[in-house]
Amino acid sequence: MDGIRIISTGKALPERKVPNAKMSSYVETSDEWISSRTGIKARYFSEKETSLSLSADAARQALERAGLSSEKIDLCIVATITPDYATPSVSCLLQKELGLREDIPCFDINAACSGFVYALHVAAHMMNGTGSRHALVIGCEQLSRILDLKDRSTCVLFGDGAGACVAERAPGIGICGVLGAQGDRDALHCCGQGRKDPFIRMDGRAVFRFAVTKLEETLRELERCSGVPLEKVDYFACHQANERILRHVQRKMKIPEKKMVTCIADYGNTSGASIPILLDEMACRGLLKKGTKVFAAGFGGGLTYAGIYLEMDRDLPGAEGKETS
Numbered sequence: 001m002d003g004i005r006i007i008s009t010g011k012a013l014p015e016r017k018v019p020n021a022k023m024s025s026y027v028e029t030s031d032e033w034i035s036s037r038t039g040i041k042a043r044y045f046s047e048k049e050t051s052l053s054l055s056a057d058a059a060r061q062a063l064e065r066a067g068l069s070s071e072k073i074d075l076c077i078v079a080t081i082t083p084d085y086a087t088p089s090v091s092c093l094l095q096k097e098l099g100l101r102e103d104i105p106c107f108d109i110n111a112a113c114s115g116f117v118y119a120l121h122v123a124a125h126m127m128n129g130t131g132s133r134h135a136l137v138i139g140c141e142q143l144s145r146i147l148d149l150k151d152r153s154t155c156v157l158f159g160d161g162a163g164a165c166v167a168e169r170a171p172g173i174g175i176c177g178v179l180g181a182q183g184d185r186d187a188l189h190c191c192g193q194g195r196k197d198p199f200i201r202m203d204g205r206a207v208f209r210f211a212v213t214k215l216e217e218t219l220r221e222l223e224r225c226s227g228v229p230l231e232k233v234d235y236f237a238c239h240q241a242n243e244r245i246l247r248h249v250q251r252k253m254k255i256p257e258k259k260m261v262t263c264i265a266d267y268g269n270t271s272g273a274s275i276p277i278l279l280d281e282m283a284c285r286g287l288l289k290k291g292t293k294v295f296a297a298g299f300g301g302g303l304t305y306a307g308i309y310l311e312m313d314r315d316l317p318g319a320e321g322k323e324t325s
């Protein structure tokens with residue numbers, strides 16, 4: 001079975017950036033509490049943007065960087081828990097918006113913060129099944145729509161945004177990864193719009209414990225199935241829920257600090273969008289070069305967890321003309 005590789009990335013954010021200081025106008029909190037407990041300094045909240053507009057902007061950037069027209073896309077999957085409509089899905093709306101071909105599968109998946117990695121696995125298997133070549137895989141969230149701005153234990157954590165990638169079926173490499181679920185309503189749930197309590201509710205400490213345990217197990221499993229020892233991995237692209245979760249796992253597993261890449265300070269927790277936004281940041285920082293080995297891992301609502309091994313076969317576009325680190 002062929003594997004999957006990412007050939008380009010893109011991202012889109014709402015216009016309105018909300019710094020921590022602004023959150024203290026909604027709830028009793030402080031920049032000091034938020035940044036020391038989570039690493040977050042700001043997030044984006046949508047005003048006129050929609051899940052479709054954010055996804056489309058991110059996807060257009062990824063397509064342009066891949067040098068591909070929309071007719072070359074054979075599959076479109078959007079990972080989201082905040083679609084604009086229960087139906088049509090964001091991916092069906094994208095089919096029309098981007099002019100994707102009509103004879104391709106377009107659907108959304110819900111695996112919360114693990115959604116993008118779940119979607120990459122689904123794309124890999126579907127491309128093997130159909131023999132097709134290019135998938136558009138997107139993570140998009142508008143969590144501001146399901147945030148209770150009176151609940152300080154959740155509203156300071158989350159933000160909106162979209163990340164996209166063009167992924168290619170990759171003969172000669174296997175699909176290596178982890179997908180799992182540990183069903184739990186109490187740790188994290190959201191009834192959604194139209195319900196008595198439409199907002200995200202979370203037992204932060206319970207999810208924290210799940211996250212540190214599952215992230216470590218997922219990275220160990222990626223090490224086993226890829227045959228790439230941790231010390232040979234160039235970067236770890238993990239779900240951006242809390243900088244403390246990432247630093248805890250990084251130190252426990254003796255991973256050098258700079259290899260555990262973060263962008264939570266600028267975006268907060270964007271759930272299914274966090275890993276593709278991070279991959280785009282990495283491409284823009286010039287970190288994703290030919291031969292770069294990445295373990296990507298997500299964890300969160302469901303509860304779910306997911307990991308995938310990615311290896312670049314080219315320098316990913318996005319860093320041109322910029323100083324790279």
Ligand code: UT7
Pocket residue numbers: 028029030033034037038113152153154156157203204205207208211241242245269271299300301
């Ligand atoms: O993407 C989905 C996955 N999500 C996650 O992985 C989230 C995992 N959990 C976490 O990241 C952390 O548990 C949180 C950031 C959510 C909370 O951090 P914590 O260190 O676990 O804080 P806590 O919930 O134990 O609360 C500590 C104190 C409490 O006050 P008392 O009881 O000690 O007096 C809270 O009421 O901090 C208080 N608190 C706040 N204070 C100021 C809670 N939220 C805030 C706030 N501002 N926003």
